[in-house]
Amino acid sequence: MNLFTKYSRISNILEGDLEHLSGSYVPDSFPHRETEIDHIVRVLSSILRHTRPSNILIYGKTGTGKTSTTHYVTKMLSEASSDGVKVCYVNCQVYDSPYSILITIVNTLSESESDMIPPLGWPLDRIYSELISRINRRKGFYLLVLDEVDKLIEKNGGDSLYVILKVLDDSTVSRTSLIGITNDAGFLDGLEPRVRSRMNQESVLFTPYNASDLRDIISFRLNGVVKKNTVTESAVNLCAAIGAQEHGDARKALDLMRIAIEIALREGREQITDEEIYQARDKFEMDVVKEAIKTLPLQSKIVMLSSVVTQELNSKLMVTGEIFANYRNICAELGFMPLTSRRVSDILSELEDFGLLSATTKSMGRYGRTRFISVMGQLDLFKKYILEDENLSMFRGSKVTRQSRFENVVDSRKQENGNLEKRLSEIADSEIQKD
DNA sequence: ACTCCACAGGAAAATTGGGGTA
């Protein structure tokens, strides 16, 4: 019997491309987004009358269709316009600093491979002037789409966004408009008034989808991908419900459906029911965590590893000092130069933002004030993912110690009654109960 | 009321490393 026979029953379910359910696929129709699309089209249509359209700010939560809708509309626009609109799309999320985003923007505007700017080294003002000259060089219209514009804002008062906007508005022929996309509702509030007014000439709000919207979207996308009646109605509803829980996230709902179908294919099942959707959700959540860990910088991985092994020894909540002590031990074992406690403290905050750790600052009075930290998830899985890094695969845990700070305090002060220990477990218990 | 722990987290200096120019 051929090994592949078991997996060759694909045709029982599929009749189209599963890619149509992926997040990057741009369909040719957007149910429940007609008004938003119409709004954008109205603004952009002035290009066809050879006047510069207003800048547009699009905002809405993730998975509300901001990006695909924009792709769709701009594509239609360049098809409709005879003298060629050039659409430059930059996803600011991909870059980690406003500086590199700026470089990318300028490079997206370049006409040929030869006049690319090197990714580092140029002073800012030279980049700006290059931006201006490139915009003025071209005769046709530019449409600069900045996805996740909020990433362009610098914490310490930098104003690259302002400069870009000013350049676009002031350039002599003024043929360039900007479309900003953001999922941060407070984005505008954080801007200076002069930036805000330029950015916000037109704004389009993408409201979250509700469960019945999502149901329509899923059915629409399934159309032609899957054979009739292979996905039960209740599975679609469940998928929509889960997506609606997550602030009306269509991307997540579609991802779940796609994963569920993949599971059904692999297992050779004939139908997609609630069960497959639930399995898909579990897998989805695991993948997110795995991906988050895998893409962590090396030092963050070590800190994460230290958190995991410290928690293995501790079984309850940890404090910063313990994680740091073991972090140093691990660095010593593996031969890395350890970072300062200050930096590790920041890394711990970053890991908390990623949702890999949870932390609450608490004061233990006489015993100081520190963060109580716990790992959010299954320790053994986390450890497995971290150790997949080739730099860390040699880790054996030989030098990892248990609760160094804790024991030192007790020993040096001869706390016979174990007040600290009692206090620690009280706090730990109350924290755990909170969850 | 006062002390003092064990950090949090702000600010500024120092280091790193790419790239330019002479």
Add this chain to the structure above:
DNA sequence: TACCCCAATTTTCCTGTGGAGT
């Protein structure tokens, strides 16, 4: 090659702090 400029990353130095002990 030597040297300067730049942004990013870390380190150094620092002040701040909630509340148990005394």
